[in-house]
Amino acid sequence: MKPDSITLISFGSFEKKLLPEIVDDIARVTGVPVLYKEGFIDVGEYFCPERKQYDGNRLLHEIESNFATGTGKTIALFNVDLFIPILTFIYGQAFLNGRCGIVSGYRLRNEKYGLTADDKVFTERLIKEIIHELGHTFGLKHCLNPVCVMRSSTYVEDIDQKSSAFCGTCREIGSF
Amino acid sequence: MTKKISILVVDDESSVRDSLYNWFIEDGFEVACAEDAKTALQMLESEEFDIILSDIKMPGMDGLEMLKRIKNLKKDAIVIMMTAFATVETAVQALKEGAFDYVTKPFDPDDLTHLIRNASRQVSLMDENEKLKEKVISLENVEDLIGESEGMQKVLREIANVAQSSASVIINGESGTGKELVARAIHANSARRFFPLVSVHCGALSESLLESELFGHEKGAFTGAIYSRKGRFEMADNGTIFLDEIATISPKMQVELLRVLETRSFMRVGGNKEIKSDFRVICATNRDLKAMVDNGTFREDLYYRLNVVQINVPPLRERTGDIPLLAEYFIKKYCTSMNRPLMTIEPAAIRRLEEFPFPGNIRELENMIERAIVVGNGKRITLKDLPIEKTGVSYNVESLDDVEKQHISFILNKYNWNISSAAKALKVDRVTLYNKIRKYSLKQA
Ligand SMILES: [Zn+2]
Ligand SMILES: [Zn+2]
Numbered sequence A: 001m002k003p004d005s006i007t008l009i010s011f012g013s014f015e016k017k018l019l020p021e022i023v024d025d026i027a028r029v030t031g032v033p034v035l036y037k038e039g040f041i042d043v044g045e046y047f048c049p050e051r052k053q054y055d056g057n058r059l060l061h062e063i064e065s066n067f068a069t070g071t072g073k074t075i076a077l078f079n080v081d082l083f084i085p086i087l088t089f090i091y092g093q094a095f096l097n098g099r100c101g102i103v104s105g106y107r108l109r110n111e112k113y114g115l116t117a118d119d120k121v122f123t124e125r126l127i128k129e130i131i132h133e134l135g136h137t138f139g140l141k142h143c144l145n146p147v148c149v150m151r152s153s154t155y156v157e158d159i160d161q162k163s164s165a166f167c168g169t170c171r172e173i174g175s176f
Numbered sequence B: 001m002t003k004k005i006s007i008l009v010v011d012d013e014s015s016v017r018d019s020l021y022n023w024f025i026e027d028g029f030e031v032a033c034a035e036d037a038k039t040a041l042q043m044l045e046s047e048e049f050d051i052i053l054s055d056i057k058m059p060g061m062d063g064l065e066m067l068k069r070i071k072n073l074k075k076d077a078i079v080i081m082m083t084a085f086a087t088v089e090t091a092v093q094a095l096k097e098g099a100f101d102y103v104t105k106p107f108d109p110d111d112l113t114h115l116i117r118n119a120s121r122q123v124s125l126m127d128e129n130e131k132l133k134e135k136v137i138s139l140e141n142v143e144d145l146i147g148e149s150e151g152m153q154k155v156l157r158e159i160a161n162v163a164q165s166s167a168s169v170i171i172n173g174e175s176g177t178g179k180e181l182v183a184r185a186i187h188a189n190s191a192r193r194f195f196p197l198v199s200v201h202c203g204a205l206s207e208s209l210l211e212s213e214l215f216g217h218e219k220g221a222f223t224g225a226i227y228s229r230k231g232r233f234e235m236a237d238n239g240t241i242f243l244d245e246i247a248t249i250s251p252k253m254q255v256e257l258l259r260v261l262e263t264r265s266f267m268r269v270g271g272n273k274e275i276k277s278d279f280r281v282i283c284a285t286n287r288d289l290k291a292m293v294d295n296g297t298f299r300e301d302l303y304y305r306l307n308v309v310q311i312n313v314p315p316l317r318e319r320t321g322d323i324p325l326l327a328e329y330f331i332k333k334y335c336t337s338m339n340r341p342l343m344t345i346e347p348a349a350i351r352r353l354e355e356f357p358f359p360g361n362i363r364e365l366e367n368m369i370e371r372a373i374v375v376g377n378g379k380r381i382t383l384k385d386l387p388i389e390k391t392g393v394s395y396n397v398e399s400l401d402d403v404e405k406q407h408i409s410f411i412l413n414k415y416n417w418n419i420s421s422a423a424k425a426l427k428v429d430r431v432t433l434y435n436k437i438r439k440y441s442l443k444q445a
Helices: A016-030 A056-066 A119-137 A156-161 A168-173 B014-026 B037-046 B063-073 B085-096 B109-134 B150-163 B179-188 B207-215 B251-263 B289-294 B300-306 B320-337 B347-355 B361-375 B400-414 B419-426 B430-439
Strands: A006-010 A034-038 A053-055 A073-078 A082-084 A087-090 A092-094 A100-104 B006-010 B030-034 B051-055 B078-083 B101-104 B169-172 B197-201 B240-244 B265-267 B274-276 B280-285 B309-312
Touching (some): A016 A119, A053 A056, A056 A092, A087 B109, A092 A119, B014 B030, B030 B037, B063 B078, B063 B085, B078 B109, B085 B101, B179 B280, B197 B207, B207 B251, B289 B300, B361 B400, B400 B419, B419 B430
Parallel strands (some): A053 A082, B051 B078, B078 B101, B169 B309, B197 B240, B240 B280
Antiparallel strands (some): A092 A100, B265 B274
């Protein structure tokens, strides 16, 4: 079911100048009003020295306990390298059918892979990943439709192949 | 078409079990967990699992012993072993004992996905062998291939027939007929669907760009190549590569493509290591390739290699009966994406659409509907919302000025006369836009 609002909260060094465009696009694809604000937590507390990365599970729980609200969906935006114990990295994660998710732009930039910087490509990837995690909070699982935003992507060029929209089947499952 | 694949995760660490549980649930699998080998074996007595993913080092019975017992019970069970760095030797031993594969913790998401896709394919191949005996073919993920006309039904039947094989396909059709949708449908209904569908729009790239796009390149291969990069053929491993506008590739690229198709191997630009990739090729073109072969502009050997199966997508004017369904589909699509209540369309407007020849095919119809929703009254699309004169000419304009006026007016309406947004969309500055509005005496409706 569609929530009544979506809140994006940026943390740490996440680039706030990108937010207006992101907000517009997400409102268009989901048809839900989108708000954004800045949040303040000490991201350093979630740093894991052995992995030299940030703990995605603990961050997600922090968002759930202190930032998620009753009726809307919340996505927290970071600019750090996220991991979960079993995986070398994640772009983001969310509670299936839950209230919140997290997404990081850290691994979505071309420069990370030695390609020419491209703000447009970066923003598109970010929007897709945010909508993807939102989809999980709407109760959607991964979809095999090659252009559906709920297709699982494990490297950035894979993200580029899908669109930012939900396919018909996913719309039906999510009833929106 | 596919039943849900079930996975049993066996690991003594709860954080590993939880992470994998969540990951697989989101991937659409059925998942169960066991905290030790004994529990897992008990579960396997009463339940069937398609894939078993188990740690090697566990207190009590270890993963290798469990693997042996599972294999004794069921010879073709798919068991994947997980290991920490220190026990790679044990993992190799596991392969000898019949494990399907092994992964080292923590996993790269791409490796994990690849591994599980491989295993899923194995499961669905065993499953599909059963199904083939029943001869039921139903297509999935084809909801955007709209049409009940004989022409469209024929295309759907051909997709169903060809999807299961790995044969090369050429999709022929005028521009705007939806050739890429056909390619997606073939991929989504093939055993390769768990792997990527990689699209390349050949017409948009110069020869050298296309070459490095397709084959990838090594660091230093040319100025600006600071890092090495995977090409599209490599990305499409186990999946499908879709080459759009295949008729546009140069003679040199035709030779290179032929070589790759013959050997399924290639080298990155500037590299000397042979790379193997298992991909299926689907091409699309709006040109008559056979005629190009006859006049010597397209290689005959390449043509025959690509053209194992040909699917012809009919132009819209040959299936006008589908226009009402298509119109309804696009109205729903755009009302939803623009967040508006669902509109209807008056019968007279539908009739006018059915008479129109649509040189730009479905894409042109789609644009027309989108435009009609933007300029319309928000409830019902009427004749006057469509830019078609009864004569069947799309535009009642001739001079360039008329075209400019009509286009600017369309964009202004689309952005609700928000000058900044409209100027941005038109890629002109605000002053220019104001001058044009004055020049053409445009007014907000
Ligand atoms: Zn996901
Ligand atoms: Zn989907």
